Amino acid sequence: MQRLHARYPFLDASREAVETADVDLATVVQEGGPAVERGVERVERALVEGTVAPESRWSVRAELLSYPVARVLVSLLDVRGAVEKYATAEATLAYERFTDDFDADTRLKSTSDDALTLPSLLADFDVGGDVTAVGDGRFEVGVTTYLELAAPLDGRRWRLATRALADGTVIVSRRELYGLLREAVRERVADGLPLSVPDSIADALAPEVETLQHALAPVESTGDVDEFEPAAFPPCIDRLVEEAREDEISVTGRYAVLTFLAATGASYAEIAAVVGDDEERHRYQYERLAGENGSQFSPPSCATMEANGDCEPDACGDFSHPLAYYEHQLRAGE
Structure with missing residues (x-):
């Protein structure tokens, strides 16, 4: 097992590393320990904070094995939109990591053995032969591959009719290619979920599932206010x-503000006007966080915001959630 596998557990090579090590998942969950603990953290952070980034340092083995454990936990949870939220969080962390790795390689900076390269990621998704660099930070993508990668993405910019076509290929920028790969990661993570979990594994993880359900209960009970009024925003x-x-803005701050704005039911045009996003840098994440069919992410509580350094201490009174403050201000303004 290599650190690269732990950083990118969705890769075929990472799965093969687990198989080569002859690790039995049932034994891992029955024995408990770091892999299960990290798996619980992975799911809780995904569903509460929109990230699976570790809060502390874990061994390569624990980090890699926590991925299959997390997939089992997500499958056992009776939480609305759990699969979509979890897959989005995994893809978000992967995107942050591989863009750093790719950009370092592009700038000819030294990279470590645990860094991922663009050719290797493209090859992992079997599209290496369909993506060619053409200079000036642009790439040609075979039209069939482009349609497959862009199909789940919303927005006019991804429609084939708006793209430059040449000899059966679509021209994309480097950042657009990275965005397509992020979506490919999300789909791979979500593929097959929820799993059919054997009773022996489900029974062994019952305490962890109960712990997660208790942790997620306050998030699940948070309702949407469905009204957009910036003057009523909490500090x-x-x-x-x-x-x-x-x-x-920090990663946790961006998650907090986008989930809060999504809860107001605002359109992205309204969101972009508020946060000054003329280039629509936040559109992808906003659309994923806003969700569909019950998969919307709830904004973090005041306690979580404070722990992340995103709170304004003593500015809101006794409210325990930013939406509670917002609802109070909306009613006060009626």
Whole structure:
């Protein structure tokens, strides 16, 4: 098992590393330990904070094995939109990691053995022969491959009619290619979920599932206000909106502000106007967080926001959730 496998557990090579090590998942979950603990953290953070990034350092083995454990936990949870939320969080972390790896390689900076290369990721999705660099940060993508990768993506920019075509290929920018690969990761993670879990594994993970259900109960009970009124935003959201406008927002801050804005039912045009996103940098994540069919992410609570450094202490009174403050301000303004 290599650190590269732990950083990108969805790769074919990562799955093969687990198989080569002859690891039995049933034994892993029955024995418990770091892999199960990290699996629980992976799912809880995915469904509460929109990320699966570790909060502390784990061994390569625990990090890699936590991925199949997390997939089992997601399958056992009776939580609306759990699969979509989990897959989106895994894809978001993968995107952050591989863009850093690819950009370092592009800038000819030294990269470590655990860095992923663009050719290797393309090959992992069997599209290496259909993507060719043509200079100036642009790529030609075979039209069939492009349609497959872009099919789940919303927005006019991804429609074939809006793209430049040449000899059966579609021209995309480097960032657009990265976005297509992020979607490919999300679909691979979601593929096959929820799993059919054997009783022996389900029974062994019953305490962890109960722990997750308790942790997620406050998030699941948060309703949408379905009204967009920036003047009623809580102080923490006002600050995060300003940070987004200045492009100085943290990962947790971006998640918090986008999930909050999604809960108001605002269109992306309204969101872009508020956060100053003329280039629509946040559209993909917003659309995934807004979700469909019950898969919408709920904004983090005040306690989570405070732990992440995104809260405005003592500015909101006794409210426990930004939406509760927002609803209060909306009613006060009626």
